[in-house]
Amino acid sequence: MRGRVLVVYATGNGSTAQIAGAIADVLRTAGLEAEPRLARFVASVAPYDAVVLGSGLYAGHWQRDARRFVRRHRHQLADRPLWLFSSGPLDTTASQGDIPPTPAVLRLVQGLGAREHVTFGGCLRQDASSRGARMLLRSGRPGDFRDFPVIEAWAARVAAQLLAEPEHAQ
Ligand SMILES: Cc1cc2nc3c(=O)[nH]c(=O)nc-3n(C[C@H](O)[C@H](O)[C@H](O)COP(=O)(O)O)c2cc1C
Numbered sequence: 001m002r003g004r005v006l007v008v009y010a011t012g013n014g015s016t017a018q019i020a021g022a023i024a025d026v027l028r029t030a031g032l033e034a035e036p037r038l039a040r041f042v043a044s045v046a047p048y049d050a051v052v053l054g055s056g057l058y059a060g061h062w063q064r065d066a067r068r069f070v071r072r073h074r075h076q077l078a079d080r081p082l083w084l085f086s087s088g089p090l091d092t093t094a095s096q097g098d099i100p101p102t103p104a105v106l107r108l109v110q111g112l113g114a115r116e117h118v119t120f121g122g123c124l125r126q127d128a129s130s131r132g133a134r135m136l137l138r139s140g141r142p143g144d145f146r147d148f149p150v151i152e153a154w155a156a157r158v159a160a161q162l163l164a165e166p167e168h169a170q
Pocket of ligand 1: 014
């Protein structure tokens with residue numbers, strides 16, 4: 001199963017799914033096998049050679065499914081090339097420069113030996129229905145701050161690194 005990449009994510013309102021999809025598209029275009037999967041539906045990491053893992057941020061934390069995924073698959077994740085992303089800021093800060101992982105995310109991923117963590121802008125739609133979303137929307141913060149050219153450029157760098165490794169050579 002050379003070059004098979006799991007792009008695994010957790011989402012509360014759906015916008016991280018589109019980020020995962022965009023990343024998987026870029027990896028496939030580069031010649032890797034890649035599939036975006038919801039964290040709660042992934043039973044094993046064993047079939048994959050590398051993993052890209054991300055989640056939407058809520059009060060500084062990844063979604064519960066992503067946290068569970070890390071705890072359940074910690075050893076296999078530590079054995080594979082691993083890239084991490086958070087999606088959250090509802091402003092342009094993520095497009096302006098690196099935003100480090102939140103302290104909670106940092107604690108969660110400690111020891112996994114990830115190659116990199118990146119923070120992408122988030123998205124909150126006017127029609128988001130969760131209670132927290134309604135509260136944020138009342139304070140006036142709807143918008144889509146996902147920068148897909150930045151996301152795709154990051155995914156292209158992940159692909160280039162994987163393809164440069166002998167075991168992933170095509
Ligand atoms: C209740 C709530 C809390 C949030 N907390 C954070 C936060 O702590 N940090 C952040 O950067 N973004 C925060 N956000 C923004 C979300 O991370 C953003 O909307 C993201 O795109 C959500 O991803 P999802 O649609 O995949 O769930 C919050 C959004 C909501 C609705």
